[in-house]
Amino acid sequence: MDDLLAERDLVLQAFWLTIQLAVLSGLCSLAFGTVLAAMRVGPISVLRGAATTYVTLVRNTPLLLMFIFVFVAAPNIGWFVGTPFLVKGVIAVSVYTSAFVCEAVRSGVNAVPLGQAEAARAIGLTFGQTMTSVVLPQAFRAVVPPMASVLIAMTKNTSIAAVFGLAELTFRMRYFANNSADDTTIFLTFALLYVVLVELISAGAIGLERRWRAAR
């Protein structure tokens, strides 16, 4: 405990880095995953095929592999050379998570009655407008719980960044654990910090569900 308090700046820095990884990856994954979902339900078969291939490929690949690609393989072929570690971490996590976001959004789109999109098209909205104004807002409302699960898994997945030299929570935990005998306290402290993050996501999800209930 004393070690942790003495070097609490390191702990807080690690917490902050994990928050950055989670928030940035979350935003990127939501945006990209939603675009993928729109491609998968859209009228253009090339885009449908591309998005489907992406999801199949990424969902069936371990996240660790994604990190190895972004941090080790890609620089060897001249990609991401000199890119900050945080950005690389966000890329690896987002590439992976957006496939899951896509599937969650798609299940939401399937839950929106067909008549909604037909009514939108009937008043003259284009496919893009139909998606952004009518279908996707309702799809999101329908998938808040599974989307929260995806984001919670993602938050915990950011820990893999530790292996690649990002001094986030898991990285720091190992650092303290290696230099101290009080492993249990250290473990509990760091676990608690993850719990705080995950609970924030859960609370956000519950809040959104409550707010959107009136409109369904």
Added chain:
Amino acid sequence: MAADALVALDHVDKWFGDLHVLKDVNLAVRRGEVVVVIGPSGSGKSTLCRAINRLETIDSGSISLDGRPLPQEGKALAELRSDVGMVFQSFNLFAHKTVLENVTLGPMKVRRTGRQEAEQRAMELLRRVGVDSQAGKYPAQLSGGQQQRVAIARALAMDPKVMLFDEPTSALDPEMIKEVLDVMVDLAQRGMTMIVVTHEMGFARTAADRVLFMSDGAVVEESTPDEFFSNPRTDRARDFLGKILKH
């Protein structure tokens, strides 16, 4: 005949797989005309309606609106659809938007009307159909009859050249049917061009200029409402009327 027609269908055929759902349908609807389409379940009435704003594609023949053939998918088609109002049996109001937002969405997104102007016009239309007091509510909080009247206002907000109604009252409780029909009769009297799939004979007699009777994908009889209801020419129409009159 097709020259002055607002909606013109010319030798239209459509299949769903092996099922021939529209068989050589020809129809010319003049500006201001109200056409009622009637016929047994599965005869292709909905498909006919949906083909007119290309929610269904056709396999042969042609459909034109105001002299212009229906465009392929894309911007031009969206533009055409904005000129054709459609009212569905199941209302299909946007569930996540308020009544007012349902009516302003089209004008704001498609016609690029400013919010203030769109809302003002929307309130006028909602008043006209008698649901202006519900403007801030969500569709789920309204009765079926109110929802359908909002759906009519939503379609009217685009200033359509023609309105299509696909069994607009058949999902409604009896006491709500009249309030929707009244709005439709008013619309007809104001000169709106309308194609209405309905079994409401009262509406057909009051408002329709012409009745089309469909059976198995073909238009088998076409006459004035009085003629059709009192003296149907085909056995199939007589048979059908016998069935709906019994209930």
